[in-house]
Amino acid sequence: MLGRWTIAGTAIAMLMIGTSPSHALVAGESKSVPTLSITIPPDPEDDGAEDPADAKKAAPAVRVAPDEPLPVIEYDVSKLPEPVKRLREKLLEAAKTGDINQLKPIIDANKSPPNLGADEDQDKDPIxxxxTLSGDPEGREILAILSEILDAGxxxxxxxxxxxxxxxxxxxxxxxDALTPPQMVELFRILTSSDFDEMKSFGAYMFYRVxxxxxxxxxxxxxxx
Incomplete structure (x- = not known):
């Protein structure tokens, strides 16, 4: 069924190395997720200083504290700034062609390649x-995931x-842990209930995001x- 994706099959294998809370994964630690083990290797060149470009790209899973106000969820794409709206439309159009090469001109026109995960090969040939992230050799599964993600709030x-x-x-x-029943239905369009159980133990959403x-x-x- 389109929209139900197994984390173990594609997403969690690609982790971005970032700052995590003390009870999250740390360097060298593994966490079992259905059939894969998540391992974050230490960065020998990490001197603790944050590069501004890396900060802009960083997208770690975020735990929202119970006393923090809930973020405003939007579904109306007309509220998006025009540049954001145009890019979203281009990504959706490319994804729905079934040809992953349609993403190449979008990536080439970007200021720099989007961060696709913790792998240096992404900049050599993003497509x-x-x-390699997709369950099929043509990359159509990853296009379907991209499409489902961009159709969400x-x-x-x-x-x-x-x-x-x-x-x-x-x-x-x-x-x-604050999702309502209707929001849970929205979530299960993107991932499975077993994936959600794994995320609950971690305390944050860990699947694909744009x-x-x-x-x-x-x-x-x-x-x-």
Whole structure:
């Protein structure tokens, strides 16, 4: 069924290395997720300083504290800034062709390649890299995931900072233990109930998410914590 994706099959294998809370995964630690083990290797060049470009691309799974106000969920794409709206439409059009190569001109027109995960090969050939994330050799599964994600509700976050972005789906910045029954139905369009159980133990949404900066720059399309 379209929209029900197994994390173990595609997404969680690609983790972005970022700052995590003390009870999240740390360097060298593994977490079992259906059939895969998540391992975050230490970065020998990490001196603790954050590069501004990396900060803009970073998209770690976010735990929302119970006392924080819930983010405003939007479904009306007419509220998006025009550059963001145009990019979303281009991504959806490309995804629905079934030809992953249609993403290449979008990536080439971007200020820099979007972050697709913790792998240096993504910059050498982003299309080939995306195919490795897909369950089929043509990359159509990853296109279907991209399409499902961009059809979900979104949130506008980190306003006024270098990390300001419009993020799909809103679950990426929403406490998963606060989801209503209708929101759970929305979530299960994207992942399975067993995947959700794994996420509950982690405390945050860990599947694919898309980030677009207000100027229309595609900053990331990735999964992980």
């Amino acid at each position: 080939a890299f995306l195919k 979104y949130v506008h976050v980190d306003i006024g900072t270098p990390q300001e972005a419009y993020i799909w789906p809103y679950f990426a910045r929403y406490p998963i 980030g677009i900066a207000p100027d229309g720059t595609w900053t990331y399309f990735e999964a992980g914590d």
